[in-house]
Amino acid sequence: xxxxxxxxxxxxxxVVWAIVWEIVGRADLTLLIPPLSATLVRLAEIAGxxxxxxxxxxxxxxxxxxxxxxxxxxxxxGILMGRVPLLDRLLLPWVNVFISAPLxxxxxxxxxxxxxxxxxxxxxxxxxxxxxxxLDARAGTQSISPSLVEMARVYGxxxxxxxxxxxxxxxLPEILTGIRLGLLRAVKGVIIGQLLVSVxxxxxxFEIYSSNFLMEHMWAMLIVLFGLAFLIDTLLGAIERxxxxxxxxxx
Amino acid sequence: xxTTLPAGSAGMPPSAHPGRFGDGIPAAAAPDGIVEVRxxxxxxxxxxEALNNISLTFPEGxxxxxxxxxxxxxxxxxxxxxxxxxxTAGEILVKGRxxxxxxxxxxxxxxxxxxxxxxxxxxxxxxxxxxxxxxRSEREAxxxxxxxxxxxxGFEHKYPHELSGGMRQRVGLARALAVNADVVMMxxxxxxxxxxxxxxxxxxxxxxxxxxxxxxxFVTHSIEEAVYVSNRIxxxxxxxxxxxxxxxxxxxxxxxxxxxxxHPDYLDTVxxxxxGLRHYVE
Numbered sequence: 238x239x240x241x242x243x244x245x246x247x248x249x250x251x252v253v254w255a256i257v258w259e260i261v262g263r264a265d266l267t268l269l270i271p272p273l274s275a276t277l278v279r280l281a282e283i284a285g286x287x288x289x290x291x292x293x294x295x296x297x298x299x300x301x302x303x304x305x306x307x308x309x310x311x312x313x314x315g316i317l318m319g320r321v322p323l324l325d326r327l328l329l330p331w332v333n334v335f336i337s338a339p340l341x342x343x344x345x346x347x348x349x350x351x352x353x354x355x356x357x358x359x360x361x362x363x364x365x366x367x368x369x370x371x372l373d374a375r376a377g378t379q380s381i382s383p384s385l386v387e388m389a390r391v392y393g394x395x396x397x398x399x400x401x402x403x404x405x406x407x408x409l410p411e412i413l414t415g416i417r418l419g420l421l422r423a424v425k426g427v428i429i430g431q432l433l434v435s436v437x438x439x440x441x442x443f444e445i446y447s448s449n450f451l452m453e454h455m456w457a458m459l460i461v462l463f464g465l466a467f468l469i470d471t472l473l474g475a476i477e478r479x480x481x482x483x484x485x486x487x488x
Numbered sequence: 489x490x491t492t493l494p495a496g497s498a499g500m501p502p503s504a505h506p507g508r509f510g511d512g513i514p515a516a517a518a519p520d521g522i523v524e525v526r527x528x529x530x531x532x533x534x535x536x537e538a539l540n541n542i543s544l545t546f547p548e549g550x551x552x553x554x555x556x557x558x559x560x561x562x563x564x565x566x567x568x569x570x571x572x573x574x575x576t577a578g579e580i581l582v583k584g585r586x587x588x589x590x591x592x593x594x595x596x597x598x599x600x601x602x603x604x605x606x607x608x609x610x611x612x613x614x615x616x617x618x619x620x621x622x623x624r625s626e627r628e629a630x631x632x633x634x635x636x637x638x639x640x641x642g643f644e645h646k647y648p649h650e651l652s653g654g655m656r657q658r659v660g661l662a663r664a665l666a667v668n669a670d671v672v673m674m675x676x677x678x679x680x681x682x683x684x685x686x687x688x689x690x691x692x693x694x695x696x697x698x699x700x701x702x703x704x705x706f707v708t709h710s711i712e713e714a715v716y717v718s719n720r721i722x723x724x725x726x727x728x729x730x731x732x733x734x735x736x737x738x739x740x741x742x743x744x745x746x747x748x749x750x751h752p753d754y755l756d757t758v759x760x761x762x763x764g765l766r767h768y769v770e
Contacts, residue, residue: 384598384600384602385604387572387598388596389619390571390572391590391595392615392616392619393590394619402618406606
């Protein structure tokens with residue numbers, strides 16, 4: 238963007254909003270919004286504590302485990318749904334229900350079954366992430382060029398060969414989009430799971446901060462979580478563009 | 489010399505009528521065809537009748553074209569022979585064995601190339617062998633030989649999107665030849681290729697047909713192309729298709745390619761077929 242002949246860097250708007258935040262915070266308009274500078278100081282302070290790193294550890298572990306399950310189960314299921322009409326008929330209604338359902342409402346059910354531990358958080362992550370992974374893998378598989386499927390048959394591909402050498406790679410752009418969207422939902426899942434369980438990880442920290450009205454701490458945590466989500470999205474977007482290049486010409 | 493056979497005597501070998509210019513057809517003495525089409529009908533769901541009781545014999549070692557108006561079911565017939573589409577009635581015999589699906593004795597060149605965009609020319613050309621479990625060094629050696637034969641030497645490590653349409657189809661042809669099938673089927677292979685490229689490709693195809701001594705089944709809607717490349721042409725009528733006519737062609741295929749296009753027999757045959765087809769168009 239150009240203003241008065243000067244090129245404005247892409248992230249400049251962040252600086253503007255940071256300044257606005259600082260002004261609002263210093264004006265003492267509300268107790269809910271502390272100045273940005275104080276929040277950042279608090280962030281550095283929190284970053285030195287053991288409970289913060291414990292929370293980061295739990296988050297990373299449950300996020301990785303839940304995402305792995307969502308991808309390793311979701312991609313094959315999606316591909317199979319795209320290739321086997323019977324399976325598609327059986328599963329598609331459920332996938333569609335779950336992708337639009339308010340999943341947070343299900344977390345207490347999981348909690349009731351699996352208790353207040355990390356298992357519940359992992360399952361919450363899976364529950365949030367897996368549906369979009371399935372749907373996109375399915376869409377990618379359905380968009381495989383019919384002649385590529387015929388080619389596999391003509392040259393004698395077994396079911397496994399067709400699956401591993403043609404379908405997965407052919408559907409890769411959509412699969413990766415699904416994984417990216419799935420991982421973003423997984424970030425929501427890992428946070429919401431912890432908040433609802435509220436005795437481990439960031440959930441516990443938020444519980445302590447909010448019950449003690451520690452707004453600076455709250456905002457500091459929010460910055461960490463938003464930054465994390467943004468980082469994951471950027472990373473996945475970059476990988477996706479590289480793969481798109483290779484799979485770009487479909488015919 | 490051009491010979492027209494009534495549809496009933498389709499079993500005649502192609503070299504039964506030697507031409508003035510010597511034998512342009514690879515030796516194919518077996519009177520029985522390598523591919524037998526017996527009473528094939530195909531009706532699609534929804535009642536569209538594509539093929540109606542077609543019986544044909546494809547002689548070994550020759551290039552036979554299926555020629556007909558657009559939508560006459562010639563591609564359907566080819567895919568039935570390939571084992572990709574099941575017929576509603578009738579049966580296909582390849583080398584005396586009944587076709588129930590694709591088999592290693594048949595290979596296929598697709599109209600839209602059907603190359604894997606994520607794989608190099610070399611891997612695409614070797615893919616048929618890869619699926620058969622041939623060791624990497626061995627299959628790549630074979631593929632390299634055919635990549636050279638189709639005129640793509642030096643492009644082994646390019647990706648399909650880096651090639652022109654004509655070059656992509658050459659990869660498709662290399663893949664079909666590399667598996668060493670007895671019958672190579674080509675479904676309008678040059679229709680997605682521009683005219684100049686197509687002519688070069690047709691000339692190269694003739695050379696490969698002479699070299700490889702395989703049986704080629706070729707689907708096209710271009711009369712000129714069919715007459716130029718074929719030893720025999722099976723003329724199909726409009727849907728539901730029947731065999732309208734079988735035309736034996738014996739042009740001098742070993743000399744200058746341009747000589748064929750100016751040859752009186754070539755021109756006469758093109759005209760003759762056009763006269764037979766024109767009432768479909770008008």
